[in-house]
Amino acid sequence: MATSNRSTGEALLFLTDEQLRQGIEAMFFAYRGFTADPDRILDKYGYGRAHHRAIHFINCVPGTTVNNLLHILGVTKQSLNRVLRSLIEDGLVEAQVGQKDRRERHLYLTETGQSLEQELSNAQRARMRSAYRDVGADAVSGFRQVLEAMMDPEMKRAYWKLRDNEGTDK
């Protein structure tokens, strides 16, 4: 606390309970902003955040199964099922019975579904892009590092797996 070197002071300072609590509150308020734009759009269509998450990851991994999706989302299959049912009824998602294993349902976005996904993504990316622009590349790098360090190991694996998919697919 009584050090005169600022960076050493910070190295000690940012681990105080006070600094940690500010980080916690920053996460809380930022997540509100993070979900605000998609929430407004979803309201128009009578959907909620659960629908958004399902649409997002089906778009990421087309043909994924219900079982795989619920592991990514971290909810029970019963909870996911209700959301999927409404999306299928409304023609945004298509469920194809697996050819190898007919217990599985492979999920795809229809054109309508892709259209909504775009609308949601564009809104959320706009805020992210704006924030990134404001703070610069180094800050963004730190942001990503801290987020990854905060994940449960299991979630970290899911996160990497998604990144690998996209890296190799395209």
Added chain:
Amino acid sequence: MATSNRSTGEALLFLTDEQLRQGIEAMFFAYRGFTADPDRILDKYGYGRAHHRAIHFINCVPGTTVNNLLHILGVTKQSLNRVLRSLIEDGLVEAQVGQKDRRERHLYLTETGQSLEQELSNAQRARMRSAYRDVGADAVSGFRQVLEAMMDPEMKRAYWKLRDNEGTDK
């Protein structure tokens, strides 16, 4: 823009839709980790995240009113009321009628409430501290900058106000 240094190269790279999407997913998975430890503790007592948020901010700003609290939390007073009622019934929170304006209820944590707040904070800070340690001070600074840039202006003001309170009070 045509400079060859590293930060400019990243400045172009991290704004692609792909990079932005990864940031979005990182937020999603990290927030799960962020709430995981408190959620486990709250389960033991039959509480949920809503109770945690109320306890957290009552602890931050002792004597705050219901009206002030619901602005910070971004929920309706009816929603907050249900949570407060159970916390008061269980003896974790005390509501004192205002002396100047007797419509107001000033909220304080009881000793029991402070004890639970400590248990929750310690768990959440432990994860945050671990993440901060893993990545270093510079990354933490970037993390905080991006989070702040992602907040709605209104939330940013609430965030600053809380920081100012603590800075001047102590």
Added chain:
DNA sequence: TTGGAATGTCAACAACACTGACATAAAATG
């Protein structure tokens, strides 16, 4: 073929957000 494991669906319940209606107290207006 039969028993168990995996996958997905249907039903009921709990937490927590919301809107609407209302009681009380303060402030403004006549």
Added chain:
DNA sequence: CATTTTATGTCAGTGTTGTTGACATTCCAA
């Protein structure tokens, strides 16, 4: 001072989304 308006907080009912429990279907292995 009486009345109206405004602010604060409470109670009741509804919808979304999470949960557990029970079940049908399909695959696989003994």
